[in-house]
Amino acid sequence: MIIRLPYQxxxxxxxxxxxxxxxxxxxTELQLxxxxxxxxxxxxxxxxxxxxxxxxxxxxxxxIGNLIVPHNLRGKGYGSHLFKAVLAELVERGMTxxxxxxxxxxxxxxxxxxxxxxxxxxxxxxxxxxxxxSPLQGENLFDELxxxxxxxxxxxxxxxxxxxxxxxxxxxVEGSIALLQAGPDMQIIGPWYAHEASLHTHQALLNRMIAxxxxxxxxxxxxxxxxxLPELCDSAGFQLxxxxxxxxxxxxxxxxxxxxxxxxxxxxxx
Numbered sequence: 001m002i003i004r005l006p007y008q009x010x011x012x013x014x015x016x017x018x019x020x021x022x023x024x025x026x027x028t029e030l031q032l033x034x035x036x037x038x039x040x041x042x043x044x045x046x047x048x049x050x051x052x053x054x055x056x057x058x059x060x061x062x063x064i065g066n067l068i069v070p071h072n073l074r075g076k077g078y079g080s081h082l083f084k085a086v087l088a089e090l091v092e093r094g095m096t097x098x099x100x101x102x103x104x105x106x107x108x109x110x111x112x113x114x115x116x117x118x119x120x121x122x123x124x125x126x127x128x129x130x131x132x133x134s135p136l137q138g139e140n141l142f143d144e145l146x147x148x149x150x151x152x153x154x155x156x157x158x159x160x161x162x163x164x165x166x167x168x169x170x171x172x173v174e175g176s177i178a179l180l181q182a183g184p185d186m187q188i189i190g191p192w193y194a195h196e197a198s199l200h201t202h203q204a205l206l207n208r209m210i211a212x213x214x215x216x217x218x219x220x221x222x223x224x225x226x227x228x229l230p231e232l233c234d235s236a237g238f239q240l241x242x243x244x245x246x247x248x249x250x251x252x253x254x255x256x257x258x259x260x261x262x263x264x265x266x267x268x269x270x
Contacts, residue, residue, distance in 0.1 A: 001044065001045070001046040001050075001081075002044075002045050002046075003042050003043070003044055003045070003082065003085055004042070004043055004045055005038065005039070005041065005042070005043070006038070006041045006042075006043050006052065007043075009049075010043050010049060010052060011030075011034060013049050013052075013070075014052050014066075014068060017068050017070060018066070018068060020071075021068070023066070024186065024220060024266055025066065025266075025268075026181075026183050026185065026186060026188065026265070026266065027183060027184055027185050028163060028164065028181070028183050029265060029266075029268065029269060032056075032163060032269070033054050036159070037054075037056055040054065040055045040056050040057065041053070041054050041055075042055075042082060042085070042086055044078050044081060044082040046078070049070065050069065050070070050073055050076075050078040050082075051067065051068065051069045051073075051078045051079050051081075051082045052066070052067075052068055052082075053065075053066065053067045053068075053079075053082050053083060053086050054066045054067075054268060054269075055086050055090060056160075056269050056270070057090060057093050057095055058153075058155055058156075058157050058159070058160070058270070059155040059156055059157075060094075060095065060096045060097065060154065060155045060254075061095060061096065061097045061098070061099065061153060061155060061255070061270070062090045062093070062095040062097075062098045062099070063098070063099045063100065063265075063268065063269050063270045064083070064086060064087070064090075064098060064099070064100040065100070065267070065268025065269055066268055067079055067082070067083060080109070083113070084113065087113060087249070091250075095250070096250050096251050096254075097248055097249065097250040097251055097252050097255065098115075098248070098249040098250055099246070099247070099248050099249075099270065100115065100247050100267075101121050101222075101244040101245065101246055101247070101267035101268075102115075102117075102244055102245045102247050103244055103245075104245075107245050107247070110247055111247075113249070114249050115247040115248065115249045116247060116248060116249070117245045117246065117247050118246055118247065118248050118252065118257065119224050119225055119226050119245075119246040119257060120224070120225030120226070120243060120244070120245055120246060121222050121223070121224065121225065121243065121244045121245070121246050121263070121267055122222070122223045122224075122225055122230055122240060122242075122243050123220065123221070123222050123223075123240070123241050123242045123243075123244075123266070123267075124220070124221050124223060124229075124230070124233040124234075124238035124239065124240055124241070125218055125219070125220050125238060125239050125241050126210070126213070126218060126219040126220075126233075126236070126237055126238045126239075127218055127239070128215060128216050128217060128218060129215050129237070137169065137212065138168075138169025138170050138171050138180065138212060139169075139170055139171060139172065140170075141170040141171075141172050141177065142165055142170055144170070144172065144177060145161065145165070145170050145177055145178075145179055145191070145193075146158060146161055148177055148191075148193040148259070149161060149191055149193065149264070151193075151256065151259065152191075152193055152255065152256050152257075152259045152260055153255055153256075153270075154254040154255055154256075157264075157270065160264060160265075160269060160270060161179075161191075161264065164179060164181050164188075164264060164265075165179060165181075167181075167182040168180055168181045168182050169182075169212055171205055171208045171209050171212070172205070173197075173201050173204045173205040173208065174197060174198075174201045174204075175194060175195045175196065175197050175201065176192070176193070176194040176195075176197040176201050176202060176205045176261070177192070177193055177194075177205075178190065178191065178192035178193070178205060178209060178261070178262070179191060179192075179264070180209045180212055180213065182214070183217075185217070186217055186218050186219070186220050187213050187214060187217050187218070187219045187220070188219075188220050188221065188265070188266065189209055189219060189220070189221040189262060190221055190222065190262035190263050190264050190265070191260070191262060191263060191264035192205075192221075192229075192260075192261035192262040193259050193260060193261060194259060194261050195259055199228055199232070202228055202229060202232055202261070203232055206229070206232055206233070206236060207236075210236060219238075220266060221233065221238070221262050222262055222263045222265070222266055222267050223261065223262045224246065224257070224260055224261065224262065224263075225243070226257075226258075227260075227261045227262070229261055229262065244267060
């Protein structure tokens with residue numbers, strides 16, 4: 001049994017398994033893991049594909065994302081073995097905090113490895129809809145978004161944000177700023193940061209981003225449960241499609257979670 005980097009055939013297996021699980025994996029994210037972030041992907045091979053796990057390390061923090069094991073191989077310890085190996089590797093890299101989102105079933109497993117639940121994540125989806133007027137255009141506030149991201153996470157995450165901003169638009173209203181990501185398969189709202197913003201401010205920013213979306217593609221946002229956005233998304237026509245626990249390992253003291261409204265990804269890379 002070995003742990004190795006992925007082959008092209010492993011990605012084909014991953015895509016098939018993810019489809020069966022009804023996972024939303026943005027194409028932009030897959031392109032990162034097949035390209036510049038390939039070094040962070042691990043496959044457990046026991047004379048066959050047994051598990052695949054993605055992770056990414058920034059300056060001081062890391063995220064563990066997609067862990068998938070074929071149905072017929074579950075319960076044999078493959079996923080746990082690979083997870084522990086990747087966690088140890090990230091700690092050895094010097095990561096001071098490691099993050100993931102966990103289902104109800106996975107939460108107790110990760111707690112045994114030292115992870116602590118720090119918030120919840122709610123996924124809200126706005127389905128394709130009838131267009132009303134011309135799409136609103138965003139503002140040239142990419143530097144401001146990068147600055148707010150650095151303030152929240154106490155590190156430079158430019159390698160992630162620079163990719164997510166390609167084709168995207170940034171919107172800001174009175175101390176609240178967010179990115180609307182454009183993708184071939186879905187649009188993602190995030191990251192979203194706010195400092196003492198009122199409910200009215202959040203409502204105004206959400207309305208602006210909805211007005212800028214492509215009505216033919218779904219819009220997805222992973223919100224922190226502690227944020228004021230779930231109620232606003234519900235009233236704006238979004239549907240709640242799932243809940244997970246936001247969990248962390250290590251020292252999260254330097255990180256300002258209170259300013260985080262939504263993640264920059266669908267829970268897998270931050």
